Amino acid sequence: MDLLALVDFNLVARHGGFGRAARLSGRPKATLSRRVAELERSLDLRLFERGARTLKLTQEGRMLHERTAVLLTEIDETAASIASGGERPRGRLRISAPLLFSQTAMGRLAAGFALAYPEVRLEVTTDDRNVDMVEEGYDLVIRVNPAPDENLVGRIFLRDRLVVVASPDLPRPQEGQAVPVVVRDARDGSTSWELQGASGSARIAVDPVLSLSSLVMVRDAVRIGVGAARLPVSLVSHDLVAGTLAHWGDVAGPEIALWALYPSRRLLSARVSSFLDYLKAAFPKGTPDELAAYLAG
Template sequence: MDLLALADFNLVARHGGFGKAARASGRPKATLSRRVTELEAALELRLFERGLRNLKLTEEGRALHVRTAALLTELDETAASIASGAEKPRGRLRISAPLLLSQTAMGKIAAGFALKHPDVRLEITTDDRAVDMIEEGYDLVIRVNPEPDEALVGRVFLRDRLVVVASPELIRPVGDAPVPGVVRGAGHRQTWKCTTSAGSATFSIEPVLALSSIIMVRDAVRVGVGAARLPISLVSHDLADGTLLHWGDIEESEVALWALYPSRRLLSARVSAFLDYLKQAFPNGTPDELSAYIGR
């Protein structure tokens, strides 16, 4: 495949037309049109639908643009780094991170990374869904206990666990008596099995509040409306000063945060630098490190 033709195709796709691409790049419009036509002929695909006044990517054209634009950018940046004599991280770095980590720690992580690597344009979006890294143009995603994916590789950089906590004002039930609970998501009755210092305990939870955010759950349980199941990193300060009491650890509730990237691509200097920064921020990856990083 002709890389120059591919670069011209991406230039036109990015600007939405031959005229706009020509004005932005200083390249002749006729040259861009010829290059794209040659690429279409080589691939035996129509990449653009050509109207009288506008130009629109076909489905195949959009797929090619999504998959090749970032690769061409990496080639340019790699060449620039080699020419400058050092593989210095630079360019755009797009990351998708889960909501809770974004609310508690990603602002601080992003700011520290930006100060250390000012040539990297860091963009972080918050999303709990499993984004398609290739289709949506992400360089790295952070996910909690992700399902195995042969297309992705990565590493665990943090671990956490779930605990049952409640305000000291909430009377701990005896026997099978239901416990008023603050839950995330649907407000149906639940059973929480825990390990405690005395062995084990089972709590029958009758939700009094169903909230969509773990931060909301934490804030509500502090008020004393009910017990809650929360990451220990989020409530360790409350447990230390007695604002909340620890009722037990949820059985088999390890939470692992993974940093993932596509296995089909070489690891760029930007992604490597961000992974190194996570390792520096959380050298052992423990809940205590995350709690200390978050602060109050």
């Protein structure tokens, strides 16, 4: 497989079209089109559905993009790390992380990193909004399921999934009956939740009786028995094992992916590279069970 063709394919897939990819990368549109066509011929697969004005990944194209984009990022990171030679990580490293990850894991991660790299002055702020990394001076951000951004690159370092849990004392709702629930965002407006279990999918009616701004608070409220809630399985894994919470089913929908992102136009510094390596060492598999074990440790 031609690596350059694979790089160009991911560039087009990432930006959603040949024209946009060409404008943002500075590469000729004809070259991108030719490289992708060559890759399709070599694989004997159609990677894009080409319409008059639209370009959409096929199922095979989407699988190839998902599996190779991270690998190409790791190649870039490795090359940048080698290029930095014997440079010792030093100086200020500013990181923005989401609230839940900060509350549950970031304190230990930051302390361990500070001990391992004493010449780095690590600053971590908690924010769920999409910060402007360049304008606000961040070197790296951690985000949950971020929207595509042509100015950022990165990789998934953890995966999680949502489950519906409740106190064992809270009865499951009968058909047509609304169950009291605790939500993080009062603006959600959901009137029902779709669950997936061993016997298939089901939908339950919900009645939000309590809104809290933190998933840790939501979990604590659910433990008391005020209602059911949708929570990351890593956050409630210990409760499920101990029997203090009951598992009603998995939430239908995409998985939770935690990304470590940094500006694509900036040479990867030794500080950022070292922190990425530290994350990978802390979560080598990146599974929900691994995160749950880390939180319980």
